[in-house]
Amino acid sequence: MQPDRHEIALSVNGKSYRREVESRMLLSDFLRHQLMLAGTHVGCEHGVCGACTILLDGAPVRSCLMLAVQANGHELATVEGLAGETGLHPVQQAMHEHHGLQCGFCTPGILMTMTVFLKENPSPSEEEVREALSGNLCRCTGYQNIVDAMLAAAKTMRNGAP
Amino acid sequence: MKPAPFKYVKASSVAHALSLKAEHGDDARFLAGGQSLIPAMNFRLARPSVLIDINDLSDLAGCGEAEEGRLRLGALTRYRALERNSDFLKACPLFADALPHIAHPQIRNRGTIGGNLSHADPASELPAVAVTMGARLHLKSATGERQVEACDFFIGLLTTDVQPDEMLVDIALPVQKPRSGACFMEVARRRGDFALAGVAAIVTLDAEGRCSQVRLGLCGVGETPVDASGGAAALIGETFNDKAVEAVVADVQRLIEPAGNVHASADYQRHVAGVLTGRALRTAYQRIAHAA
Numbered sequence: 001m002q003p004d005r006h007e008i009a010l011s012v013n014g015k016s017y018r019r020e021v022e023s024r025m026l027l028s029d030f031l032r033h034q035l036m037l038a039g040t041h042v043g044c045e046h047g048v049c050g051a052c053t054i055l056l057d058g059a060p061v062r063s064c065l066m067l068a069v070q071a072n073g074h075e076l077a078t079v080e081g082l083a084g085e086t087g088l089h090p091v092q093q094a095m096h097e098h099h100g101l102q103c104g105f106c107t108p109g110i111l112m113t114m115t116v117f118l119k120e121n122p123s124p125s126e127e128e129v130r131e132a133l134s135g136n137l138c139r140c141t142g143y144q145n146i147v148d149a150m151l152a153a154a155k156t157m158r159n160g161a162p
Numbered sequence: 163m164k165p166a167p168f169k170y171v172k173a174s175s176v177a178h179a180l181s182l183k184a185e186h187g188d189d190a191r192f193l194a195g196g197q198s199l200i201p202a203m204n205f206r207l208a209r210p211s212v213l214i215d216i217n218d219l220s221d222l223a224g225c226g227e228a229e230e231g232r233l234r235l236g237a238l239t240r241y242r243a244l245e246r247n248s249d250f251l252k253a254c255p256l257f258a259d260a261l262p263h264i265a266h267p268q269i270r271n272r273g274t275i276g277g278n279l280s281h282a283d284p285a286s287e288l289p290a291v292a293v294t295m296g297a298r299l300h301l302k303s304a305t306g307e308r309q310v311e312a313c314d315f316f317i318g319l320l321t322t323d324v325q326p327d328e329m330l331v332d333i334a335l336p337v338q339k340p341r342s343g344a345c346f347m348e349v350a351r352r353r354g355d356f357a358l359a360g361v362a363a364i365v366t367l368d369a370e371g372r373c374s375q376v377r378l379g380l381c382g383v384g385e386t387p388v389d390a391s392g393g394a395a396a397l398i399g400e401t402f403n404d405k406a407v408e409a410v411v412a413d414v415q416r417l418i419e420p421a422g423n424v425h426a427s428a429d430y431q432r433h434v435a436g437v438l439t440g441r442a443l444r445t446a447y448q449r450i451a452h453a454a
Contacts, residue, residue, distance in 0.1 A: 004169045023170035023213070024163050026204070045164060046201035047269060059242070059271040065200040066272070069170055070193075070215065113268060134353040135266025 008072040012037065013081030021068045028052040030068035031078060039079040039108050043137070050136035053109035054078050060113045079108035082115065091115050094153035095146070102140035110136045114150055122158050126151065165203035172215045176222065176302070179214050180329060184304040186212045187326040193217070194238055194277040197269050216329075222276070225250050228334040232298075237276020237330045245270065253337040255449075256295060256362050259346035260287040266354045276330045279315070282322045282386070285356035289316055289387040291346065294362040294379030298334045303327040316386040339375075342366040343449035345442040348381070349434050351425055357382040358426045359435040363442035365402070367450060373397040376410070376443070383420040383435050390439075393417045402447045410443065411436045 004023040009016065012035060019034055026045070031037045031054070043049035045064045052063040055077035082089045088096065091114055101107045110133065117132040118124070124132070129150045130143070138146060173179035183190055190212035191199060202208035216222060219238060225247060228234035233253055235244075241261055244250055251258040264270055264278075264287055278288045279299065292299075292312040299310045301324060312333075315323050324330060338344060348360030360381040368374040376394035381387050393413035396406045415436045422428035 001167050004167065006170065022163070022167075024165040024167055024203075026164060026200075029163075045204050047197060047265075050266070050268065053268050056271075060268045061271050062197075062268050064204070065196055065269075067170070067193075067196075067200070070196075070217065117267070131353065132267065135268050 028063040098149035100149035195273040241270035290381035345445040
């Protein structure tokens with residue numbers, strides 16, 4: 001069978017890209033190997049671990065459960081686009097300050113999931129934070145420091161940071 | 163590359179999608195949310211030679227009025243859209259309970275109602291909800307269309323009545339009747355995991371406050387969702403009481419045949435199904451009183 005190839009055009013973190021991809025290439029692999037945006041991590045590759053979470057038109061999704069060809073015409077955001085010119089995003093800053101990561105493998109997925117969650121839920125309870133984190137596995141921290149970081153980030157964001 | 167090679171076609175209309183399916187039959191799969199199909203393809207458990215992407219078919223998505231007393235849900239409606247539709251959740255409150263149990267927010271942003279029902283995982287929540295509510299499923303092919311009741315739709319493990327040339331295009335859901343309460347509960351090992359057992363219950367009272375109808379459906383305890391409404395006879399015609407609930411619990415535990423799995427023995431699944439049946443019935447009943 002001849003490789004089934006398609007031309008796609010998409011934007012990632014505000015930058016436009018045009019590439020030819022084989023239809024069976026996963027979006028996660030496309031981001032890492034073709035666009036060289038290796039901040040998106042690949043863990044389980046069947047939608048369980050959450051490490052590959054990115055934003056598709058503003059909504060967190062698993063990039064290992066989408067084909068690159070499906071992203072044609074869409075706007076993506078990855079962890080590389082999170083920090084602004086003035087420094088880290090408040091969620092990144094809070095993870096840093098609260099020791100919310102050890103090996104860091106799960107961190108990009110957690111950041112992409114939780115920045116959207118905190119924007120939609122500015123004053124979450126601890127239980128709501130834990131529920132929002134349920135789709136992202138972390139094998140180092142035991143989650144407590146991540147939860148602390150998210151509650152602190154929520155406070156910072158409520159007080160007017162971006 | 164994780165999946166085996168395939169030809170990708172983006173369908174431009176429902177008719178286009180159906181003509182491709184008529185041409186390729188079982189060798190082709192529809193790609194909706196992809197939250198079950200892509201993992202299966204990543205494992206190469208599924209190796210379709212043609213993938214028909216239906217994500218652009220916006221007339222397959224959304225919620226609207228169907229015939230009298232029913233709401234129509236397009237097959238491409240995503241879980242997340244329903245979670246944010248308060249009118250829908252009020253009309254079909256079983257969904258309000260069940261949706262948060264479906265995987266995780268990232269999955270619910272992509273996953274679709276039609277994809278879930280067509281995949282027919284017996285541990286999944288929505289097949290049990292559809293059977294309990296008495297949903298009617300609308301199938302289309304290039305040459306015709308037909309309606310199938312939810313209780314006839316699920317044939318076996320991951321197997322439905324959908325034929326190789328057909329697509330599930332929408333479902334019609336009865337809105338909640340007056341003097342009714344509903345509840346869905348499940349036990350899973352972790353938040354978002356498939357259920358070890360789950361129970362959907364709808365209790366309806368007559369004008370005198372006696373139970374006129376009790377609908378019960380279970381997930382995770384058989385090869386298909388289980389309609390256990392027949393086990394609720396002890397409550398029918400009675401005022402809601404503990405003795406009758408215990409009788410229903412015992413009947414449901416007799417009726418189901420859980421297979422057991424690596425996480426739970428069959429006996430444990432049966433026990434959990436019984437406990438959840440009692441709790442779901444009581445909660446559904448309390449919600450009627452609360453609404454009145």
